[in-house]
Amino acid sequence: MQIKNRNILFVIFLFFLTTLILTNGCNSSGILVKSLPENDKIFLNEVSLIITKQERKKFLSLTNQKDREIFKKEFWEKRDPDPGTEENEFKTEYYNRMRYANKYFRNGKKSGWKTDRGRIYMILGPPSQRRFYQGKIYSRSGERPLDSYPHIVWLYGNFPVIFVDYFQINDFKISPISARQIGMLNTVGIMLKPKVSREKIPMDFNIKLNKKSKGKILLSLTIPFSTISFTPEEGGLYNTTTIGVTLKIVRMKTKKEIVKKREFKIRLTEKDLDDMSDNYTIKFPIDLKQGKYVMTVILKNHTDNKETRKKIKFAIKN
Numbered sequence: 001m002q003i004k005n006r007n008i009l010f011v012i013f014l015f016f017l018t019t020l021i022l023t024n025g026c027n028s029s030g031i032l033v034k035s036l037p038e039n040d041k042i043f044l045n046e047v048s049l050i051i052t053k054q055e056r057k058k059f060l061s062l063t064n065q066k067d068r069e070i071f072k073k074e075f076w077e078k079r080d081p082d083p084g085t086e087e088n089e090f091k092t093e094y095y096n097r098m099r100y101a102n103k104y105f106r107n108g109k110k111s112g113w114k115t116d117r118g119r120i121y122m123i124l125g126p127p128s129q130r131r132f133y134q135g136k137i138y139s140r141s142g143e144r145p146l147d148s149y150p151h152i153v154w155l156y157g158n159f160p161v162i163f164v165d166y167f168q169i170n171d172f173k174i175s176p177i178s179a180r181q182i183g184m185l186n187t188v189g190i191m192l193k194p195k196v197s198r199e200k201i202p203m204d205f206n207i208k209l210n211k212k213s214k215g216k217i218l219l220s221l222t223i224p225f226s227t228i229s230f231t232p233e234e235g236g237l238y239n240t241t242t243i244g245v246t247l248k249i250v251r252m253k254t255k256k257e258i259v260k261k262r263e264f265k266i267r268l269t270e271k272d273l274d275d276m277s278d279n280y281t282i283k284f285p286i287d288l289k290q291g292k293y294v295m296t297v298i299l300k301n302h303t304d305n306k307e308t309r310k311k312i313k314f315a316i317k318n
Contacts, residue, residue: 050079289316
């Protein structure tokens with residue numbers, strides 16, 4: 001996992017540092033996590049630095065061990081830089097860094113990889129240079145000191161990462177260089193939204209038919225959000241997909257087939273997804289004559305081009 005391009009490294013660092021500053025390492029609610037088997041809790045804990053919000057939400061929505069094991073396998077496969085080899089170099093390097101961080105950056109009962117130095121090391125690897133300052137570190141202008149506490153500076157190329165021991169107890173916290181940098185980190189964090197598919201299994205959905213008037217019914221399709229694959233738009237502000245709906249309706253008496261098609265575009269921000277209920281509902285009005293029917297409903301997600309279909313029988317009465 002050596003990073004050859006320093007510009008790429010700089011951008012990745014900004015994205016990761018945004019997470020450290022803005023979230024302060026906070027995890028989401030642990031209610032669902034507590035109900036998981038111990039091995040699955042360990043997995044979620046160990047990959048917390050690299051799992052996306054969508055992936056975490058999906059993992060917590062899985063209800064059986066077989067699906068969770070499939071998820072873990074696919075999670076690492078997505079990150080394998082060379083799928084043609086037996087070894088997953090990314091996974092190997094990730095756990096090597098974790099062992100190193102636990103050995104050298106542990107702070108009391110806190111695992112080394114969960115400290116600020118450990119998390120930076122996990123993501124960026126060893127710095128090109130390390131410097132320790134017992135006294136003051138000055139801003140670039142030299143006008144005033146940033147702090148008068150012990151500092152450690154890691155250099156990645158020409159870009160410094162500064163850790164400060166505010167309480168002088170060997171607990172070094174990451175320190176932003178300036179308020180301007182924090183603003184820049186916010187922007188870069190939005191731009192670098194990970195483009196990992198939300199979901200790899202086909203969509204699931206439920207069908208409900210409601211009679212509106214003579215010969216007219218309303219078809220409602222309810223799709224769990226956890227089974228919908230989204231694509232981040234350029235800039236990372238929105239998640240989009242298009243759901244294609246095809247109805248193949250056969251009247252039992254005449255065997256004549258009626259085909260109806262529509263497309264529904266979904267465009268949501270990350271906050272919208274979090275605030276949404278668990279399901280997305282599509283409503284499709286249908287006008288049919290009296291009789292008995294067999295209807296095949298086909299849904300296609302244009303993000304991953306996967307289809308899901310279900311068949312139902314129903315009757316239209318006076």
